[in-house]
Amino acid sequence: MSIVLYDLAGADPALRFSPYCWRTRFALAHKGLPVETMPWRFTEREALAFSGQAKVPVIRDGETVVFDSWTIAQYLEDAYPTPSIFGGAGGRAHAQFINAWADGVLMGAIARFIVRDLMDVIHAKDHAYFRSSREQRFGVTLEVVQAGRDDRVAAFRELLMPMRLVLRRQPWFGGEAPSYADHILGGTLMWPRCASRFELLEPNDPVAGWFERMLDLYGGLGRSAVRA
Amino acid sequence: MSIVLYDLAGADPALRFSPYCWRTRFALAHKGLPVETMPWRFTEREALAFSGQAKVPVIRDGETVVFDSWTIAQYLEDAYPTPSIFGGAGGRAHAQFINAWADGVLMGAIARFIVRDLMDVIHAKDHAYFRSSREQRFGVTLEVVQAGRDDRVAAFRELLMPMRLVLRRQPWFGGEAPSYADHILGGTLMWPRCASRFELLEPNDPVAGWFERMLDLYGGLGRSAVRA
Numbered sequence: 001m002s003i004v005l006y007d008l009a010g011a012d013p014a015l016r017f018s019p020y021c022w023r024t025r026f027a028l029a030h031k032g033l034p035v036e037t038m039p040w041r042f043t044e045r046e047a048l049a050f051s052g053q054a055k056v057p058v059i060r061d062g063e064t065v066v067f068d069s070w071t072i073a074q075y076l077e078d079a080y081p082t083p084s085i086f087g088g089a090g091g092r093a094h095a096q097f098i099n100a101w102a103d104g105v106l107m108g109a110i111a112r113f114i115v116r117d118l119m120d121v122i123h124a125k126d127h128a129y130f131r132s133s134r135e136q137r138f139g140v141t142l143e144v145v146q147a148g149r150d151d152r153v154a155a156f157r158e159l160l161m162p163m164r165l166v167l168r169r170q171p172w173f174g175g176e177a178p179s180y181a182d183h184i185l186g187g188t189l190m191w192p193r194c195a196s197r198f199e200l201l202e203p204n205d206p207v208a209g210w211f212e213r214m215l216d217l218y219g220g221l222g223r224s225a226v227r228a
Numbered sequence: 229m230s231i232v233l234y235d236l237a238g239a240d241p242a243l244r245f246s247p248y249c250w251r252t253r254f255a256l257a258h259k260g261l262p263v264e265t266m267p268w269r270f271t272e273r274e275a276l277a278f279s280g281q282a283k284v285p286v287i288r289d290g291e292t293v294v295f296d297s298w299t300i301a302q303y304l305e306d307a308y309p310t311p312s313i314f315g316g317a318g319g320r321a322h323a324q325f326i327n328a329w330a331d332g333v334l335m336g337a338i339a340r341f342i343v344r345d346l347m348d349v350i351h352a353k354d355h356a357y358f359r360s361s362r363e364q365r366f367g368v369t370l371e372v373v374q375a376g377r378d379d380r381v382a383a384f385r386e387l388l389m390p391m392r393l394v395l396r397r398q399p400w401f402g403g404e405a406p407s408y409a410d411h412i413l414g415g416t417l418m419w420p421r422c423a424s425r426f427e428l429l430e431p432n433d434p435v436a437g438w439f440e441r442m443l444d445l446y447g448g449l450g451r452s453a454v455r456a
Contacts, residue, residue: 084318091318093403098325100393165328175321 002034004060006048009039010121010195014226017121017194019107020069022187022222024057027073027180029218031080042126069187070099073180085180098173098181101162102188109159110192110200116146117196121228149198156200160207167206171213178217186214186222194227230264231256232288234276237267238349238423242454245349245422247335248297250415250450252285255301255408257446259308270354297415298327301408313408326401326409329390330416337387338420338428344374345424349456377426384428388435395434399441406445414442414450422455 005025008018016022016037028035040047040056051058051067058067059075066075073095077086086092115134119142122130131142138145163185166173173181189211192200201208215222233253236246244250244265256263268275268284279286279295286295287303294303301323305314314320343362347370350358359370366373391413394401401409417439420428429436443450 087318087321088316089319089403090312090315090407091322093315093398093407094319094322094326094401094409096394096397096403097329097390097401097409098322100390101325101329104389104393161332162325162328165332166324169324170321173322173325175317175324179318179321181322181325 001062002036003028005035005037006040006051006056006058007037008056009041009123010228011123012121012226013039015121015194015228016225017118017191017228018056019102019110019188019191021057022190023069023180023183024059024072024187025221026183026187026218027076027085029221030085030178030180030183031076031083033076033080041123043129070096073183077180085183087174087179091174091179095180095184099184102184105159106185106188109156110188112145113149113153113156113198113200114146114192114196116142117198117228121195153200157202157205160205163207163210164205167210172210178214182214182217186211189214190222190225193222194225196228229290230262233263233265234268234279234284234286234288235265236284237269237351238456239351240349240454241267243349243422243456244453245346245419245456246284247330247338247416247419249285250418251297251408251411252287252300252415253449254411254415254446255304255313257449258313258406258408258411259304259311261304261308269351271357298324301411305408313411315402315407319402319407323408323412327412330412333387334413334416337384338416340373341377341381341384341426341428342374342420342424344370345426345456349423381428385430385433388433391435391438392433395438400438406442410442410445414439417442418450418453421450422453424456 005021005028007016007021009016045054048054048058051065053067055067057069057072058065059072061079066072073085077084077092086095119127119130135141170176172178173185192198201211233249233256235244235249237244273282276282276286279293281295283295285297285300286293287300294300301313305312305320314323347355347358363369398404400406401413420426429439
């Protein structure tokens with residue numbers, strides 16, 4: 001029986017762009033677990049009522065319901081240990097820092113380049129919710145948040161320096177092979193890839209080279225994803 | 229036979245403040261390996277000639293010479309596997325990112341608060357080298373680099389957000405117990421602690437709470453270290 005994943009979708013139900021859902025997609029694929037994804041929109045709160053909260057990703061695995069991408073990763077590793085996504089207890093603990101950097105640094109930085117573009121891909125029924133919640137968060141209109149991005153992209157690329165330093169020493173954030181660290185960072189970059197046409201990465205950047213390899217993993221799961 | 233560690237020292241040979249040497253000190257202590265430290269100053273290049281390069285940390289373990297804090301950590305883990313500092317292959321691979329963040333983000337940020345203070349603690353014979361090499365790196369005088377630090381410290385504390393997010397979920401960067409991730413980050417913070425009296429951390433910050441616990445590890449190795 002497949003694991004069911006509630007997955008953020010655009011107006012086009014095939015467009016899946018949530019950076020958190022992508023972490024889960026990659027982790028499921030890494031473990032070779034069959035998945036059935038359910039398109040979900042921001043305002044469909046009732047559809048997630050069974051999970052006791054209102055955000056995706058949520059998975060249902062038989063009788064078990066788990067939400068929050070990090071918690072889902074723990075669950076999958078414990079329930080389906082092989083192949084491992086963490087590479088042991090130390091890998092799991094240290095992945096917390098990579099998850100925290102992605103959430104605390106990378107996500108906010110990317111948002112400033114694509115948050116207005118998201119309005120063009122999300123479902124019409126999500127427009128009012130999305131604009132008001134994000135404008136409250138940023139304190140200005142989505143148009144102002146995203147303005148001047150061509151001039152700001154060099155500074156964004158500087159932020160990726162820790163990723164670049166790692167890639168000098170090893171091909172994947174998981175070392176010689178991908179791990180949940182790659183799922184976190186690659187999943188986060190699936191967000192701008194699928195929701196926007198803005199080129200965040202400089203093509204010669206080793207980060208871009210790693211992301212290209214990431215797109216080819218798991219039968220080209222990332223590369224074949226629908227884009228805006 | 230003790231491992232010999234060439235360790236950056238101040239004018240006072242008991243003052244040890246290198247963030248990279250501290251990573252090695254903590255790793256050695258974690259493994260319970262006896263160490264004999266050799267005070268070394270920036271300009272004593274000939275004293276490291278046996279290592280084929282001119283920076284500390286360098287360790288000599290019998291016939292084996294290893295330099296570079298990350299390479300030393302690999303060596304120690306391979307030569308003395310128990311107790312582990314990485315917690316397995318995944319832990320080792322993922323620690324690369326924490327090392328990269330410490331080197332690429334944290335080190336440069338801290339330097340802007342203490343680089344002038346370092347002139348007051350290093351040996352007089354290192355003054356000219358230190359000032360010229362660092363002023364070349366920053367493109368301005370050390371005094372200009374460090375100026376206005378009281379106004380900049382809030383922004384520095386924001387940079388620590390990924391650390392804070394991890395500490396919401398687990399007591400150590402290594403999870404339930406310290407690992408080399410703690411040695412990297414704690415070792416880096418030993419630099420301002422020992423070389424300057426500037427208070428980089430806000431006392432109520434969870435990062436400060438973790439660092440206090442870090443200072444008490446290994447028989448209070450960090451806490452008992454001589455300060456400027």
